[in-house]
Amino acid sequence: MASNEEILAGLAEIVNEETGLATEAVELDKSFTEDLDIDSISMMTIVVNAEEKFGVRIPDEEVKNLKTVGDAVSFISNAQA
């Protein structure tokens, strides 16, 4: 099971792969839409890649609640528990 730091690093890699954003820009308090300028289509790609990477399921109706990177890290961490 991955630590929160490992989940953050893994998410940052996924975001970088999808959007080209530097991994350092992907911080816990950053909003996916407001700060990182990620649109809904990129967000769904990131979600599916995160599911595969961390072995979790992120239901579609949950995605709208993942406003910040920290929300996503917490969700994945809890889902793994």
Add this chain to the structure above:
Amino acid sequence: MTRKVVITGLGATTPIGGDVPTMWTNALKGVSGARTLEDDWVAKFELPVHFAARASTPALDVLARVEAKRMDPSTQFGVIAAREAWGDSGITEVDHDRLAVAFATGIGGVWTLLDAWDTLREKGPRRVLPMTVPMLMPNGVAAAVSLDLGARAGAHTPVSACASGTEALHLGLELIRSGKADVVVCGGAEAAIHPMPIAAFSSMQALSRRNENPEGASRPYDKDRDGFVMGEGAGAIVLEAEEHALARGARIYAELAGTSVTADAYHITAPDPEGLGATRALKAAMFDGRVQASDVVHVNAHATSTPVGDKPEYTALKAALGSHVDNVAVSATKSQMGHLLGASGAVEAVLTVLAIYDRKAPVTINLENQDPEIPLDVVTTARDLPSGNIVALSNSFGFGGHNAVIAVRSV
């Protein structure tokens, strides 16, 4: 008074050059872009054809990785060619509400469609990418070019198989003449070197099977021609209302004098053996451009190298040009780069414009024994075209009985 339309920008990415200068140098030299395919799917599916003409510069060498991820390979080629043409036009300021796109494809996002199908079968629906639909749609390339350039006077996608690229120029001319746009970025893009289209074209006996000699496989007008060679890439042309180009002091390559589109209504794939639809298209494009047969010095022929296709085009040229057909320098550039399907008309239009502008006809390679039933004056080494007011024609024909012709005049 009909608005005069001129050509001010050219772009291309093809099997014989990843940009216009490289392509044109090679087209005058006479090279082949066909190669044996190294992909493992050739053996895996036991394809009967083992070669194709890939774009000489991979799209991913030109585009940023992240932007390329959202584009089907056909769109990648289209955007590369459109950016080159736009840069070449020198346009720095434009009324974006008067800028349109007419960008064609024959097949559309076939890689995206079939990759998504493979993903669905192997990994399930959750893994099918959310960008799949906008990437596979045939208007994806026109939409991407429109988005890239901020073209808001409409983004159009004429689809008429292998006549698509030429039909895009026909549409572009109409948009400017009718006053709906002042500038139109026209073109065609295709990326269908995938095992399924190769299998499908093979099963209809359309592809050359000269596996032992890919470079010699595309041989239009040769009596031993046995089919076309799949190519990929894109061509793009900036069309501009003459007054718009003159106002900004643009370099003008040539005038797009006339265009036409006709349909055979004869057979879904076979050309009308008497070339009647093609003849009507040639005559209509010449009429549209006020072109006399004696003005025509050069033809970039459709000439795909199929046994049944090349001859009706000769019949049509003879019918449209009369005895003057003997004085026309005919180039079959698919001999060099294979058949780019929906992109072929756009790339050949770029070559036709350059032939007029530089007054040189490009080379037809692999013509060893000319079919005696097609006694055209085929250009086999680069040839100078005459000075003065000259016109060149470019023909494209597509499955479905589509015929499209453009007439390009010197300025």
